[in-house]
Amino acid sequence: MKFFSMKFDLLKKDAKSQARAGVITTDHGVIETPIFMPVGTVASVKGVHQRELKNDINPDIILGNTYHLYLRPQTDILEKAGGLHKFMNWDRNILTDSGGYQVYSLSSNRKIKEEGVKFKSHIDGSYHFFSPENVMEIQRTIGADIIMAFDECTPYPCDYRYAKRSMHMTHRWLDRCINHLEKLPFKYGYEQTFFPIVQGSTYKDLRQQSAEYIANAGAQGNAIGGLSVGEPAEEMYAMTEVVTAILPEDKPRYLMGVGTPINILENIALGIDMFDCVMPTRNARNGMLFTAHGTMNMKNKKWAEDFSPIDEMGHTWVDTEYSKAYLRHLFAADEFLAKQIATIHNLGFYMWLVREARRQIIAGTFREWKDKMVIQMSQRL
Numbered sequence: 001m002k003f004f005s006m007k008f009d010l011l012k013k014d015a016k017s018q019a020r021a022g023v024i025t026t027d028h029g030v031i032e033t034p035i036f037m038p039v040g041t042v043a044s045v046k047g048v049h050q051r052e053l054k055n056d057i058n059p060d061i062i063l064g065n066t067y068h069l070y071l072r073p074q075t076d077i078l079e080k081a082g083g084l085h086k087f088m089n090w091d092r093n094i095l096t097d098s099g100g101y102q103v104y105s106l107s108s109n110r111k112i113k114e115e116g117v118k119f120k121s122h123i124d125g126s127y128h129f130f131s132p133e134n135v136m137e138i139q140r141t142i143g144a145d146i147i148m149a150f151d152e153c154t155p156y157p158c159d160y161r162y163a164k165r166s167m168h169m170t171h172r173w174l175d176r177c178i179n180h181l182e183k184l185p186f187k188y189g190y191e192q193t194f195f196p197i198v199q200g201s202t203y204k205d206l207r208q209q210s211a212e213y214i215a216n217a218g219a220q221g222n223a224i225g226g227l228s229v230g231e232p233a234e235e236m237y238a239m240t241e242v243v244t245a246i247l248p249e250d251k252p253r254y255l256m257g258v259g260t261p262i263n264i265l266e267n268i269a270l271g272i273d274m275f276d277c278v279m280p281t282r283n284a285r286n287g288m289l290f291t292a293h294g295t296m297n298m299k300n301k302k303w304a305e306d307f308s309p310i311d312e313m314g315h316t317w318v319d320t321e322y323s324k325a326y327l328r329h330l331f332a333a334d335e336f337l338a339k340q341i342a343t344i345h346n347l348g349f350y351m352w353l354v355r356e357a358r359r360q361i362i363a364g365t366f367r368e369w370k371d372k373m374v375i376q377m378s379q380r381l
Helices: 050-057 066-071 075-081 084-088 100-105 132-142 160-181 204-216 233-244 261-269 279-285 324-332 336-363 366-377
Strands: 007-013 020-026 029-033 035-037 061-065 093-097 110-112 117-120 127-130 146-148 193-195 222-224 253-255 274-276 288-291 294-297
Touching (some): 007 336, 029 035, 029 336, 035 061, 035 336, 050 336, 061 066, 066 075, 066 093, 066 100, 066 127, 075 084, 075 132, 084 093, 127 132, 132 146, 132 160, 160 193, 160 204, 204 233, 222 233, 233 253, 233 261, 261 336, 261 366, 279 288, 279 336, 288 336, 294 366, 324 336, 336 366
Parallel strands (some): 035 274, 093 146, 146 193, 222 253, 253 274
Antiparallel strands (some): 007 020, 020 029, 117 127, 288 294
16 A cells, blocks of 8 residues: 655664654654644643643644544534644644544444444434444544554453454454555545554464554554553553564554553653553543652642642743642632643643653663653652
């Protein structure tokens, strides 16, 4: 298959780990890796204006969800708008996942067959069908810069026989995605890059088989799915290590749905380039802040009279503009602004973390810095 457009330059490899610093170039600009992609599920990063996202958090790329956008606002509206970029007024890169994970999350409201997945909408209970073919069509219409294969995400724990069957089906679905994409022209005058997804649950031999199959597809980048679904962190790292040893070194590697700041650093050390996770935004809305020195529960009484800035490091303007006591008060009063402040802080911190990791890789000091950060960030403040 002819794959398009995206260029990946590997700038630096770390001597003491598998970490790498690189640059991805697409029609919507440059993505410096390792990168974290804020999740904009329904064409919005929850609680954050696009202006704040761009000027204050400043990610090179964000994530949209095929499943959610297909149900609302629906693809015909996105097409009339000229694609997701124009609809939400975001002129940088966007990646869409394929909906495989969201459909997996519906567990009791879905039926998986070889042909595809029949599922019940979480919005109005209506029935829908996703297949590798129509998911490629939906993603063409959404118009993200990077689009994902339609896969089956296995639960954790998962018995070996099921994991193996599921993995083989994901591989057959991948072939169908690729065959169908070849027939679908780009819609909005810029190109899209397709990433296949490695599956195989927490079984080393299945992960190896899947990584080989995915590497052989010859895509411009590759993703690892089916992790961060409840397995212990050590198992996640073990699987990442098995897979990155097989995936081509000259293509970006995207670990889907990961994770905590510590998970991100450990996986960068194992050779991962791209991450996304709802954790910084979701946890922010529940009052949990991530910092370089550990996590803070802002609902805690201990902050009630702490008038020091939210975060002295000042990754975003909210960190020095407001005090811990004020933010704690907003959470106690159930004020919307609390969630917004916390979200901007957490996303700003995640962006700082991956960019600092990149600086350390380029400087040749990543390993020592990472080991120190992992200890620091595991504190509860």
